[in-house]
Amino acid sequence: MQEVFIEGGLIRKLWPIEARAYRDHLLRLDAESRRNRFGGAVSDEMIRGYAARIEADTIIHGFFVDGVLRGAADLRLIPPAINHEAEAAFSVERPWQSHGVGSALLERCLLVARNRGIKLMHVACMSENHRMQQLARKFEAEFSFDFGTVVGKVQNPRPTPLSVMREIVTDGHSLAAAYFDFHVRLLRPPAGETTPALHSSAGPTSVSARNG
Template sequence: MPGTEHSTIDHAAPVARQEADLAFGQIRKLVPSDRRIFLEHLLRLDPLSRFMRFGGVMADSALARHATRAMSGDAHLIGYFVEGELRAVAELHPLPRREGKPASAEAAFSVERPWQGRGIGSSLMRQLVLIAQNRGIEDLQVVFLPNNGRMKRLAVQQAADFSLDCEEVVGHMRTPPATPFSRLRELIGDVFAVFASASEIQERMLPPPMRGN
């Protein structure tokens, strides 16, 4: 039927566009030497995206402190790169252990405005789940403002349970146990991240006309 054909095309187009967007970029872990480009990414966030990411107003100096803490502490960061530029980041912050409670961690996401709505957050979330399961983290939490529709959809995709806590929404996701395959996947990603970061640093040291050749 004509109506059915149009419906299929309408649903397929966004999926195809998301796959093309993801193929255009590169996802890898951030390493300590990436602190500067992480901060540059945070500073490029428009005011609304910055507010949604941190749940309030954040000065540039506060972003600098956050970048230093995140890159030097026990957090794990995954970045989405386009032509060597960091455009989105997913952060995994382990939470203090509580007796009788499963190990937990909080996930947070920042995506620059031109790259929002392209399925990048979902791909980064899958990488965070891999890191969480390999560290025995059973409860992966996502905290966001009630009007942050993108984060709510991302949590829904992961079958999260929701609760309202101090005017914030908290999504809880159960992660699967680690397997030899999941550990191997992360190990391969770690090796790739080190070599990719070193290559990007070398390229940024070249004069602009010589980059990308």
């Protein structure tokens, strides 16, 4: 199932064909949102490089409005896999902040991580990012403070047949929507751009959050 949000927006998983959409979303972030997402100031070139290096152990969910990616949550496994831990990073473009988008993205991350046996998820943000800290508190995270960084840890329950089925159904709708949006974007491709590689995975995941 797709989650419908403000102004017709929805939450769904990103797929390899949407690498450009993910990169363009990160490039649209304002200076403060970039700093919250990456833990410091980053240039356009650094963002392009980051988007091109997304690994197969990362699962990304996005918030789309009219087919345009306006928010994203990255889940990444923390090795070794036997520790069953993950981290998540979040980014939401300024006009859509404080509308529940970050909360919905984190909830979707928790579901996907749960289905992969992740027991402990790390949500990290800068000490001045109060919005992200409030979001983590909503999910009963335990906080620690270290060198200007706040780390919230969220315990995750075991997967159930219902939680697995929910993700399977969601993925089916997400893939169909991704192909539709992709073909729409082909009608208006930006000139002179190359598309980075973005890998999708069904493997274990992790959560360290930056911007909500």
